[in-house]
Amino acid sequence: MDTTTVYNKVEDWYRLYAAQHLEKDQLKKIGSAVAITWITYKVTSKLYDAYWGPLRDIPGPFLGKFFAIPKVFFDNPRGASYRRMKALHDKYGTIIKLSPDTIAISDKDWIKEILVKDDLPKGPTYSALQSDDGKQTLFNTRDKVFHKQRRRTVSPAFAMKYLNSLELFMDSCTEAFIHRINKDIESNKDGLDGYGTVDIWSLLGCLALDVIGSTAFGESFNMVETNDHFVPIAITKGMRFAPKLILYPFLGTLVRVFGLNRSPEFDKFMVDLITKRLTSDQRRDDILQILIDTQKASHQEERLTVDAIIAEVVLFLVAGSETTSNTTSFAIIELLRQPDKLEKLRAEIDAVPLENGSVLHTHDQLKHLPYLNAVLNETMRLNPIASNGLQRITDTDITLSGRVFIPKNTVVVCSLNHAQKNPDYWPNPLQFLPERWLDDAEVPPCLDAFYPFSAGSRNCIGKQFALQEMRITLATLVKRYDFKAIPEELEAAKDLRQFITLTVERNSFKVLMKERKV
Numbered sequence: 001m002d003t004t005t006v007y008n009k010v011e012d013w014y015r016l017y018a019a020q021h022l023e024k025d026q027l028k029k030i031g032s033a034v035a036i037t038w039i040t041y042k043v044t045s046k047l048y049d050a051y052w053g054p055l056r057d058i059p060g061p062f063l064g065k066f067f068a069i070p071k072v073f074f075d076n077p078r079g080a081s082y083r084r085m086k087a088l089h090d091k092y093g094t095i096i097k098l099s100p101d102t103i104a105i106s107d108k109d110w111i112k113e114i115l116v117k118d119d120l121p122k123g124p125t126y127s128a129l130q131s132d133d134g135k136q137t138l139f140n141t142r143d144k145v146f147h148k149q150r151r152r153t154v155s156p157a158f159a160m161k162y163l164n165s166l167e168l169f170m171d172s173c174t175e176a177f178i179h180r181i182n183k184d185i186e187s188n189k190d191g192l193d194g195y196g197t198v199d200i201w202s203l204l205g206c207l208a209l210d211v212i213g214s215t216a217f218g219e220s221f222n223m224v225e226t227n228d229h230f231v232p233i234a235i236t237k238g239m240r241f242a243p244k245l246i247l248y249p250f251l252g253t254l255v256r257v258f259g260l261n262r263s264p265e266f267d268k269f270m271v272d273l274i275t276k277r278l279t280s281d282q283r284r285d286d287i288l289q290i291l292i293d294t295q296k297a298s299h300q301e302e303r304l305t306v307d308a309i310i311a312e313v314v315l316f317l318v319a320g321s322e323t324t325s326n327t328t329s330f331a332i333i334e335l336l337r338q339p340d341k342l343e344k345l346r347a348e349i350d351a352v353p354l355e356n357g358s359v360l361h362t363h364d365q366l367k368h369l370p371y372l373n374a375v376l377n378e379t380m381r382l383n384p385i386a387s388n389g390l391q392r393i394t395d396t397d398i399t400l401s402g403r404v405f406i407p408k409n410t411v412v413v414c415s416l417n418h419a420q421k422n423p424d425y426w427p428n429p430l431q432f433l434p435e436r437w438l439d440d441a442e443v444p445p446c447l448d449a450f451y452p453f454s455a456g457s458r459n460c461i462g463k464q465f466a467l468q469e470m471r472i473t474l475a476t477l478v479k480r481y482d483f484k485a486i487p488e489e490l491e492a493a494k495d496l497r498q499f500i501t502l503t504v505e506r507n508s509f510k511v512l513m514k515e516r517k518v
């Protein structure tokens, strides 16, 4: 019987019987007896769970044995709870009990079991990210059947061969990005050596938004030039709410009641865009086109409604912009900390000639460059975008490695950030060492402890898209510019926070840049 049914039955009993037949004193006594029974039951069941329950032997903070401590109490400073999680793993090991029904794991085999072998459904956090009318997207759905169908429908937009047609759009955004950097260098020169200050973190953020605009919204938002387009601005404003929804779930209700996440201007923009495509004969080989084309699918369940298309492209903007731009920025920061590695990467890229007259390398020229890939992998190992971990829930009893029993309905957080820095898996785990990813590395990389894009059926659908964009962007920056670090900026960039994605606390990183002769 659920709580509402019990409450309704008590109310009926009070109205029909108690109010007419019992004295006030008797009612008080009954009330106290019920309250004492309830408290005794709660305390006993908490004690039972803590000391005799199936998760009793899993170590963790004392209070976590009894209560789910709201994240808001320990997320201090805001966005730093990922560090507390790592500290807990450092103290208690690769499995921790965070609350009576939540554990976190960082053992590589167990993460693989949860994400890939058992392929558990997503946990309750993702419900908080669903929109006011409960509309589900590829990312936030917890329903396996819905997910399978939606993933099958959307996948062609991210297929390897389709990425070739998207390269054109990425390139034109990257060329606008180069112009903007040159302009910023010119206007922020403060000496005679030709270097000018550029906020590379912000510009990379604008570039990633333009790339998603160009590939999923039918046109670039021109954020790199103007930093002003209502679509990304409206959506990023909405994004600022997401971490708050997770920290303070009641805010979700507020957002729903006051409709804070609706914008008629945005809805009109999207509906006009889709209608224009549907009614014109011209095709544009982009992600939006693939989603619109589903409307001609022979099976009803494969057709996406206009609302579903809007929800998915908004998701791509949220999931596909900061993730990529922050990772590329982290790569620049890591390379500035170790200039010899920057030079090594530059030598590799310089050795690949640009094809006649072109400003950028093609992705085909870049995709197998070992050091470029090594730099990106090592950056994602040390700065995983999902540093708070990936949340799943057991839909049946399971036994990790055949020995740790986890009952049904346990929330399991896969702590990538700890697994990817565990000295048992990675020698010198905190050092930025792209060399560990090269074929001749003394100790090969531990791929089972590397999950920047997750794994299993809920892995990142945009992985190849992101790698293509990051390779082109990083290679362009290293090829075309000399860099000089600004010491205070490097120092400030040590302060990281995890909101939607891992980010530097200031949300800005400035560096001195000068154009090279290419």
Ligand code: HEM
Pocket: 138, 139, 151, 315, 316, 317, 319, 320, 321, 323, 324, 327, 385, 386, 390, 391, 451, 452, 453, 454, 457, 458, 459, 460, 461, 462, 463, 465, 466
């Ligand atoms: C460096 C860049 C990126 C990283 C590190 C990254 C990481 C991730 C991770 C860890 C997940 C799993 C989340 C979870 O299980 O809770 C995920 C899912 C997802 N990502 Fe990415 N992502 C990146 C770029 C992108 C891009 C560019 C797009 C799209 C344009 C994208 C779209 C998605 C979508 C739609 C999902 C949900 C997939 C599903 O559940 O089927 N991501 N990503």
